[in-house]
Amino acid sequence: MGTFLITGATSGIGRAVALRLAEEGHDVIGVGRDEARGEEIEAVSARITFMACDLSRPDDIEAMMDELKDRVITLDGLFNNAATFGRPGTPERLPASTFDDVFELNVRAVNRLIQRALPLLADGASVVNNAAIVGHVKFPPMLGPYAASKAAVIALTKTFAHRMKGKVRFNAVCFGPVDTPLSHKLYGGEAKFHEAMTHHFRGYAAKPDEVAPVVTFLLSEASSYINGQAITVDGGYTLS
Ligand SMILES: NC(=O)c1ccc[n+]([C@@H]2O[C@H](COP(=O)([O-])OP(=O)(O)OC[C@H]3O[C@@H](n4cnc5c(N)ncnc54)[C@H](OP(=O)(O)O)[C@@H]3O)[C@@H](O)[C@H]2O)c1
Numbered sequence: 268m269g270t271f272l273i274t275g276a277t278s279g280i281g282r283a284v285a286l287r288l289a290e291e292g293h294d295v296i297g298v299g300r301d302e303a304r305g306e307e308i309e310a311v312s313a314r315i316t317f318m319a320c321d322l323s324r325p326d327d328i329e330a331m332m333d334e335l336k337d338r339v340i341t342l343d344g345l346f347n348n349a350a351t352f353g354r355p356g357t358p359e360r361l362p363a364s365t366f367d368d369v370f371e372l373n374v375r376a377v378n379r380l381i382q383r384a385l386p387l388l389a390d391g392a393s394v395v396n397n398a399a400i401v402g403h404v405k406f407p408p409m410l411g412p413y414a415a416s417k418a419a420v421i422a423l424t425k426t427f428a429h430r431m432k433g434k435v436r437f438n439a440v441c442f443g444p445v446d447t448p449l450s451h452k453l454y455g456g457e458a459k460f461h462e463a464m465t466h467h468f469r470g471y472a473a474k475p476d477e478v479a480p481v482v483t484f485l486l487s488e489a490s491s492y493i494n495g496q497a498i499t500v501d502g503g504y505t506l507s
Pocket of ligand 1: 274275277278279280298299300302304320321323348349350351372399400444445446447449
């Protein structure tokens, strides 16, 4: 059994992945900012340890990774999952500062975590980065910085995969719409989100539990020959 570091483990996709790994018998270090939701996932499984960290703050990342190093933790995998949509807006008028917030969390924090995690990762470990179909095959006009950040995540994934030559594997997952608080907010609430999803290719968005197995597979030995890929998991959404 292994030890996995999962960012954004207090909600949505990250929470589902953390719980699934714990159910499989792995130890999970789940990262997020919300202490109450952190305590909640610890209560669900004794295998999950919550670490509070604001990943948009480089000093917080350094402190968290220093603590893991001091505890002589060996990691079998890392799921870089926490991200923000930033402020939606027309690309002609978006202030440059919106790129700063989005890139700090969605790209720079991912890069920082990978760099700090590398010395702690076991041979054959796996890193999965949560990108999106937005930034891969779909580019909604109001989400420019988010799409650009996810395209950057895919480039970073392939760069590290090339560099590490399989000693540590790197893959990106590109989900279509998933039923989480993040997407509800984007659509102006849960009801509006579900209404919009009736037009989805399948008529509904994925539940976090429906996509989590893809991540746990990519984190596992079972996917040992998959490396440097951006894998779309969207229920056929991008066909239409
Ligand atoms: N939902 C979708 O339709 C969809 C589609 C494609 C890709 N994705 C990607 O999936 C990933 C997860 O999204 P989700 O839909 O599961 O969203 P979610 O339910 O809102 O969860 C986001 C998680 O990120 C954490 N987080 C946010 N900002 C953070 C920060 N500054 N520092 C530390 N943790 C932070 C949150 O924890 P705290 O609140 O505790 O900080 C939370 O656990 C994102 O990368 C997103 O781009 C989502």
